[in-house]
Amino acid sequence: MTNSWTDIKNADVVLIMGGNAAEAHPCGFKWVTEAKHHNKARLVVVDPRFTRSAAVADYYCPIRPGTDTAYLLGVINYLLTENKVHKDYVAHYTNASFIVRGDYAFDEGEGLYSGYNADRRAYDRTSWEYEFGEDGFARRDLSMTHPRSVFQLLKKHVARYTPETVERITGAPRDKFLQVCEYIGSTGNGERSMTIMYALGWTQHTHGSQNIRTAAMIQLLLGNQGVPGGGVNALRGHSNVQGLTDIGVLAHLTPGYLGMPRDAEGNFDGHMAARDFRPLLPDQTSFWQNYKKFYVSLLKAMYGTNATPENDFGFDWLPKIDKVYDTLQIFERVHNGEVNGFICQGFNPLMSVPNKAKMSAGLSKLKFLVTMDPLMTDTAEFWKNHGEANPVDSAAIQTEVFVLPTNCFAEDEGSFTNSSRTLNWRWKAAEPPGNARHDAQVIAELFQRIRKLYEDEGGTAPEPILNIDWQYADPMYPQPDELLRELNGKALTDIPDASDPTKKQYSAGQQLASFGHLKDDGSTMAACWIYTGSYTEAGNITARRDNADPSGLGVHPNWGFAWPANRRVLYNRASADPQGRPWSERKRYLEWDGTKWVGPDVPDYGATVNPNRDVGPFIMNPEGVSRLFARKLMAEGPFPEHYEPFESPVANVLHPNTSANPTARVFQGDLEAFGTSDAFPYVATTYRLVEHFHWWTKTAKLNAIVQPEFFVEINPALAAEKGISNGDWVRVSSNRGSVKGKAVVTKRIPELKVDGKTVHVVGMPLHYGFVGETKVAIGVNALTPYVGDANTNTPEYKAFLVNIERSDAPSVA
Numbered sequence: 001m002t003n004s005w006t007d008i009k010n011a012d013v014v015l016i017m018g019g020n021a022a023e024a025h026p027c028g029f030k031w032v033t034e035a036k037h038h039n040k041a042r043l044v045v046v047d048p049r050f051t052r053s054a055a056v057a058d059y060y061c062p063i064r065p066g067t068d069t070a071y072l073l074g075v076i077n078y079l080l081t082e083n084k085v086h087k088d089y090v091a092h093y094t095n096a097s098f099i100v101r102g103d104y105a106f107d108e109g110e111g112l113y114s115g116y117n118a119d120r121r122a123y124d125r126t127s128w129e130y131e132f133g134e135d136g137f138a139r140r141d142l143s144m145t146h147p148r149s150v151f152q153l154l155k156k157h158v159a160r161y162t163p164e165t166v167e168r169i170t171g172a173p174r175d176k177f178l179q180v181c182e183y184i185g186s187t188g189n190g191e192r193s194m195t196i197m198y199a200l201g202w203t204q205h206t207h208g209s210q211n212i213r214t215a216a217m218i219q220l221l222l223g224n225q226g227v228p229g230g231g232v233n234a235l236r237g238h239s240n241v242q243g244l245t246d247i248g249v250l251a252h253l254t255p256g257y258l259g260m261p262r263d264a265e266g267n268f269d270g271h272m273a274a275r276d277f278r279p280l281l282p283d284q285t286s287f288w289q290n291y292k293k294f295y296v297s298l299l300k301a302m303y304g305t306n307a308t309p310e311n312d313f314g315f316d317w318l319p320k321i322d323k324v325y326d327t328l329q330i331f332e333r334v335h336n337g338e339v340n341g342f343i344c345q346g347f348n349p350l351m352s353v354p355n356k357a358k359m360s361a362g363l364s365k366l367k368f369l370v371t372m373d374p375l376m377t378d379t380a381e382f383w384k385n386h387g388e389a390n391p392v393d394s395a396a397i398q399t400e401v402f403v404l405p406t407n408c409f410a411e412d413e414g415s416f417t418n419s420s421r422t423l424n425w426r427w428k429a430a431e432p433p434g435n436a437r438h439d440a441q442v443i444a445e446l447f448q449r450i451r452k453l454y455e456d457e458g459g460t461a462p463e464p465i466l467n468i469d470w471q472y473a474d475p476m477y478p479q480p481d482e483l484l485r486e487l488n489g490k491a492l493t494d495i496p497d498a499s500d501p502t503k504k505q506y507s508a509g510q511q512l513a514s515f516g517h518l519k520d521d522g523s524t525m526a527a528c529w530i531y532t533g534s535y536t537e538a539g540n541i542t543a544r545r546d547n548a549d550p551s552g553l554g555v556h557p558n559w560g561f562a563w564p565a566n567r568r569v570l571y572n573r574a575s576a577d578p579q580g581r582p583w584s585e586r587k588r589y590l591e592w593d594g595t596k597w598v599g600p601d602v603p604d605y606g607a608t609v610n611p612n613r614d615v616g617p618f619i620m621n622p623e624g625v626s627r628l629f630a631r632k633l634m635a636e637g638p639f640p641e642h643y644e645p646f647e648s649p650v651a652n653v654l655h656p657n658t659s660a661n662p663t664a665r666v667f668q669g670d671l672e673a674f675g676t677s678d679a680f681p682y683v684a685t686t687y688r689l690v691e692h693f694h695w696w697t698k699t700a701k702l703n704a705i706v707q708p709e710f711f712v713e714i715n716p717a718l719a720a721e722k723g724i725s726n727g728d729w730v731r732v733s734s735n736r737g738s739v740k741g742k743a744v745v746t747k748r749i750p751e752l753k754v755d756g757k758t759v760h761v762v763g764m765p766l767h768y769g770f771v772g773e774t775k776v777a778i779g780v781n782a783l784t785p786y787v788g789d790a791n792t793n794t795p796e797y798k799a800f801l802v803n804i805e806r807s808d809a810p811s812v813a
């Protein structure tokens with residue numbers, strides 16, 4: 001989230017689109033209720049289903065799954081043509097005024113940007129760039145009238161997304177779409193703000209990143225970024241998944257969103273040279289210029305005294321990736337028989353990854369599979385025949401499976417980072433039962449044993465393992481407290497005070513208070529720079545539980561620790577105009593008092609940087625401003641464009657030759673596995689129920705009682721057409737497999753008219769499988785396609801094609 005859960009109460013309009021917060025984030029949803037109650041906020045929900053969020057909304061608009069980019073580009077077209085944008089914000093705080101290179105082009109007929117290479121399914125992005133002046137800085141036209149200014153290019157780009165075209169593509173009735181536009185447009189004035197809450201309804205598409213980019217562009221055009229009640233708010237999933245990405249568990253990142261070394265970069269110098277943090281306008285902060293300090297501090301945390309300036313602090317001991325090993329890429333390799341062993345730590349991929357048949361075939365090729373989990377998972381039993389629910393020939397599967405029982409999250413202590421970027425320390429509620437051990441114990445023992453093997457036997461490249469710094473009181477069980485101290489970081493030598501060298505800023509061994517104190521000479525260590533400040537000499541800051549909100553604006557500065565620097569609203573300098581005055585009395589947040597920035601939050605900006613210096617509020621970007629034109633950062637283009645899902649009932653009405661995202665992650669073998677609408681005429685989507693958490697609560701009796709079995713939701717018109725009644729068994733099939741479940745015939749799934757054609761949606765919850773207390777089911781990912789977003793590789797779980805027919809009950813073993 002750019003803002004925080006508690007900030008939602010400041011919103012005047014709440015747009016829930018691409019998520020169902022009432023169901024999947026019921027606790028956080030209370031802040032929507034607060035906004036409605038105290039602020040008379042209007043809640044608008046756009047979803048293919050009339051959800052539990054929609055049930056309490058002021059306005060609901062249906063949409064065909066997988067068409068949000070077109071919808072949102074239509075919103076942008078509305079804002080620009082109806083003059084609803086926040087002009088001053090756009091001119092000063094976005095790149096609308098920047099001039100784009102002359103060779104940048106977009107072919108409206110083909111739906112392709114300049115530089116496309118069809119063989120590589122990728123772009124040469126050179127032309128997606130600003131024009132630079134002799135002084136090396138980007139050229140601008142603050143009047144935004146230059147024909148190649150971002151503003152004019154954007155206007156032209158979105159002009160195709162008229163309300164008529166939006167209706168043709170998305171199936172959202174024009175009058176409803178326009179009513180939503182009106183709600184959104186009411187916030188582009190500095191007096192009112194809108195928050196956007198989204199989750200997987202936006203991300204799980206082959207163009208998911210572009211859905212979110214388009215949303216961010218809307219917020220920038222309205223001036224809703226950096227202000228109270230604004231922001232683009234990603235509602236995260238598992239209780240600590242924000243923490244997972246923060247500390248670098250993604251394959252292409254190291255902790256704190258630093259880059260994973262790439263093969264092509266060679267060494268540390270090459271890694272640094274591949275990054276260009278030069279400010280693109282005079283005087284900009286371009287905060288990533290501190291990158292090396294964060295990286296060296298990370299390496300010092302990893303390798304301790306073994307990391308020295310002479311050996312580039314051990315940079316060469318880090319693995320170098322040739323490509324990004326996301327979930328799809330890894331399981332593609334498993335499926336190709338290129339992986340010997342696989343460890344699932346709190347992961348049930350047979351259920352959660354697309355194309356169950358492919359997953360099952362892949363797991364059968366492993367030599368060994370390990371699960372570290374408090375529960376028996378479907379994955380750990382992938383080799384067991386369960387009749388139609390898991391039809392495998394057990395005797396033919398040679399994979400050895402090890403089940404290591406671990407604690408569950410409530411049996412361990414540590415910090416959890418929530419969607420608000422806030423680290424909260426949690427204490428354990430119980431001890432793990434029986435033989436179950438803490439995850440850290442299992443990992444530590446594994447590490448010790450592997451290190452011993454390297455010590456005893458040598459082997460290829462032992463340094464990455466032998467040189468690890470492992471200074472925990474009990475090397476077999478690093479304590480959560482020790483780990484958070486390490487993430488925060490400390491001084492390794494005495495560090496003199498910059499303003500008075502006779503004094504010390506830190507003595508060796510002291511915990512650091514701020515990432516501003518990190519150094520690139522090896523005198524500091526921090527395993528995750530954005531967590532610096534979470535565990536200081538004052539103690540464990542994440543354990544703070546003071547819920548005071550002195551300003552009344554939902555800023556609780558002494559509740560846990562929000563990264564970065566305990567900041568609750570990101571880009572908050574943008575809540576004031578270029579002179580440093582609040583845009584309005586109503587939305588007052590940060591302001592310049594003549595000598596410094598003051599307000600309820602930690603300024604996202606130099607605390608004493610005078611506004612007359614014209615330093616932009618988006619300090620992480622070398623431009624100092626935010627981007628309506630994404631330069632070279634997105635795989636499929638610098639502006640978003642409508643692409644159909646890989647499986648779609650209609651061709652792309654704008655450019656049928658380029659129907660789906662031309663850069664999406666697709667594997668050669670799967671190109672044949674896509675179904676077409678003649679055989680699979682209905683659009684399917686998958687989602688959550690409040691009563692279950694993924695595939696674990698099916699093992700709990702109480703949850704199994706309230707939602708006992710898998711079901712399939714369809715609307716009455718489709719049910720009538722297919723002769724299906726409420727409660728009938730149905731078989732839903734895709735080009736990859738089929739599932740069986742009971743039909744729930746419901747008006748909650750509206751019928752859509754798409755380009756003159758009726759389109760039906762088939763909705764299915766994801767929580768069922770063949771292990772546990774709920775009724776045995778095949779698992780919904782037997783249906784889903786193995787294709788992913790072009791930037792994040794997130795699978796397209798939310799829009800694919802199926803057929804549906806009445807059937808008998810599944811035979812289960």
Ligand SMILES: Nc1nc2c(c(=O)[nH]1)N[C@H]1C(S)=C(S)[C@@H](COP(=O)(O)OP(=O)(O)OC[C@H]3O[C@@H](n4cnc5c(=O)[nH]c(N)nc54)[C@H](O)[C@@H]3O)O[C@H]1N2
Binds near residue numbers: 017049068199692
């Ligand atoms: N009770 C419960 N809560 C959970 C979880 C759980 O399993 N159970 N899981 C957690 C996790 S890990 C996550 S990631 C989050 C997910 O949180 P959400 O994303 O909110 O959950 P979903 O139910 O998967 O999807 C949300 C909505 O997206 C809609 N949708 C589908 N396709 C589209 C589309 O193309 N466009 C639009 N606009 N909407 C679409 C669906 O109809 C659904 O209502 O929930 C977390 N919270």
Ligand SMILES: Nc1nc2c(c(=O)[nH]1)N[C@H]1C(S)=C(S)[C@@H](COP(=O)(O)OP(=O)(O)OC[C@H]3O[C@@H](n4cnc5c(=O)[nH]c(N)nc54)[C@H](O)[C@@H]3O)O[C@H]1N2
Binds near residue numbers: 237
């Ligand atoms: N069709 C479809 N598929 C989806 C989605 C969708 O919307 N539609 N959503 C996707 C999303 S967003 C997600 S996040 C994934 C989730 O996919 P998974 O993460 O594979 O599924 P979970 O059931 O959450 O598995 C988590 C496991 O962690 C275990 N666990 C709990 N606490 C601990 C602990 O402290 N230590 C250890 N070691 N284990 C623990 C649980 O028992 C459980 O088995 O599913 C994805 N798959």
Ligand SMILES: [Mo]
Binds near residue numbers: 236237238
């Ligand atoms: Mo998730």
